[in-house]
Each structure stands twice: as C-alpha cells, then as structure tokens.
Amino acid sequence: MANVAETLREKGLKVTPQRMAIYRMLCETRAHPTAEAIWEKVKEEFPAISFNTVYTTLGILERAGLVQRLHVGEKAAHYDADTSPHIHLCCERCGRVRDLHKAGVDLTEVAQNLRAKTGYEMSKIELNIYGICPECRH
Amino acid sequence: MANVAETLREKGLKVTPQRMAIYRMLCETRAHPTAEAIWEKVKEEFPAISFNTVYTTLGILERAGLVQRLHVGEKAAHYDADTSPHIHLCCERCGRVRDLHKAGVDLTEVAQNLRAKTGYEMSKIELNIYGICPECRH
DNA sequence: CGCTATACAGTAATCATTACTATCTGATTA
DNA sequence: TAATCAGATAGTAATGATTACTGTATAGCG
Numbered sequence: 435m436a437n438v439a440e441t442l443r444e445k446g447l448k449v450t451p452q453r454m455a456i457y458r459m460l461c462e463t464r465a466h467p468t469a470e471a472i473w474e475k476v477k478e479e480f481p482a483i484s485f486n487t488v489y490t491t492l493g494i495l496e497r498a499g500l501v502q503r504l505h506v507g508e509k510a511a512h513y514d515a516d517t518s519p520h521i522h523l524c525c526e527r528c529g530r531v532r533d534l535h536k537a538g539v540d541l542t543e544v545a546q547n548l549r550a551k552t553g554y555e556m557s558k559i560e561l562n563i564y565g566i567c568p569e570c571r572h
Numbered sequence: 573m574a575n576v577a578e579t580l581r582e583k584g585l586k587v588t589p590q591r592m593a594i595y596r597m598l599c600e601t602r603a604h605p606t607a608e609a610i611w612e613k614v615k616e617e618f619p620a621i622s623f624n625t626v627y628t629t630l631g632i633l634e635r636a637g638l639v640q641r642l643h644v645g646e647k648a649a650h651y652d653a654d655t656s657p658h659i660h661l662c663c664e665r666c667g668r669v670r671d672l673h674k675a676g677v678d679l680t681e682v683a684q685n686l687r688a689k690t691g692y693e694m695s696k697i698e699l700n701i702y703g704i705c706p707e708c709r710h
Numbered sequence: 711c712g713c714t715a716t717a718c719a720g721t722a723a724t725c726a727t728t729a730c731t732a733t734c735t736g737a738t739t740a
Numbered sequence: 741t742a743a744t745c746a747g748a749t750a751g752t753a754a755t756g757a758t759t760a761c762t763g764t765a766t767a768g769c770g
Contacts, residue, residue, distance in 0.1 A: 448717070452718075470757095482718095482719080483719085484718070486718085491717090505643055508643060510757060521686075523692055544677055548661075553705070554706065558702040559700075560700045561697075561699045565692040568692065571691075586747065587736075588735075607727095620749095624750070629749095646758085
C-alpha cells in the first residue's frame, strides 16, 4: 500500500492517473463504497472521468486480486481493498457494511477442512451477516 | 411439507394451483433452481403460466418465510425450500449449488455470539463458498 | 520522438428485477 | 348456490446494475 503506482505495475497493469486515484481512494477508506460512490469521490479529482471507466477499472482491479467485490444485499456491488477473507456485517436499514476480522471463526481454516471433505477446489469464501446496526436501533 | 396447500394457508396465503405447483416443485428438488428454471419446470403442468407470476410468487413465498433466496455469484438468484441457515457450495464452472449442513461451523451459534459482541440485531446469515466441484475437475 | 497495445469517455445493449394494469379467481358471506 | 371482493394472474413496461461497443487519447517502450 506504500506505493499505489508500484502495486499496479507489479500486477502488470498500466499505471494511469485515473487508476491510481480509484485504487488509492479504496485503500484509504473503510466504508466499502459502491461503484457509484467511488465515482462521486474520484470526480473531485478528475471531473471528466466517466462512470464506465470507474466500473471497468474496478473489474480490472478485482481480476488482478487487488480489490474484493462484495455482493451484500441485492443491490449494487460494494468494493473493498482488503482482500483477506473476513466477515461482512450489513445493516439492512442504512446499508452500511462493516468488517469483522475476529469473530471466533477462521474462514481460511473452514475452507481447508471443506476441501478435504467435499473435494471442492475452493477459490473464494463469503460470510455475510444481515441485521440492524446499533445506531439504527436508536 | 406433508400438505402444500395447508402450509400455504397457515401463512395466510391464498391457495392457488399455480402457487401450489411452484412451492411443491421447490420442495421436491435439491437443485437450487433459478426463477427461470422453476418457470420451465412448472410450465409442463401450466403451459400458460407467466414468468412474472413465478417471479412474484417466489417473492411472496420468501416474505412468508417458506423459501430462501440465494445470491450466489452475480447472476440470477437461486431458490431453496430449506430455510434453515446452512452453507452453500457453488461451482464456478457448472454453476451448481449444493447444501452443506454439517461443516464444523454452527451458523446460528456464530450469529448469537456476534449479536452480543457487536450489538447488531441479526436477521440473516449467508455463508457461500465458491470453487470448482470434483466433477468439473474431471 | 514514434509506435503499439491498451485505457478512456461516451453511448448503447443486455439482463435481472420490479412496477403497472386489466382481467380473473379463491374464499367468504348472504 | 350466487354475489362480492381482496388478492392472484398474464402481459407488458420501466428500472437499475452490469457489460459491450467505438472512436480517440495516452502509457510504456524502443
């Protein structure tokens, strides 16, 4: 995370100002923004950037393993620069998504056990929990 | 499951032939079909049934707590008449979704622990694992 | 600097899902 | 059993997220 340009180059991606802005923004937030929210933020720096560029760039970053695409709920996807497997808590009222790293469940370990038991070659594990956050319960 | 009509009536839903066919089909399969697949199957019995009716009926059954709507992958939702919280294994090649009830993780217990720890009022828990199934690995 | 593959902006197309509307039907009451 | 009515159905249109396409611009490399 020290050098955004270097990280992109290591993955074989061309380094462009738009790409750097998108990836840097994701690394600096903990809010799990949607593509639209990322677009709004990056437009402050690049007023001419198109939504399409943001969207396709996020897909490129995901395929390069630099960001995680989250499918919480049924609406637009959220993005996370933390690619380690961890739990996501999603408030059904305000839509906010939070990380939960320590929860008594080691997802990597669960995946390892299941590989031996089921014969599946695991590639991704998603644990999403929905509910109402303390703030929304007044 | 003994009597589909009775189950619907208990939930305060009107009992119609289309509804019974949709719900019965879901109870009898273990394949986690999409709305489209359900439509194709039910059309054998009701050739005039519309996709929309299948789709909205599935939403009604979900809201009544009779079926579970699964968001595995990024494509169309899958449906499951088993509403207990359990793990879903999804093959990224053939798209098949399988249940996994015993996996060393008690999802209900995880949710209980998190409620105390985070203050969230949990309502739903989703654990999806993606990979390649043994069959698709040849 | 000049070349080439690829990124960008803008727009159009696709796909799942939801909304709308005019009939039709299951359940209830007389 | 017939009348009534809330809600279900079929058909179609609208929405919203995602993907595809196209002409131009730019990063990386010699």
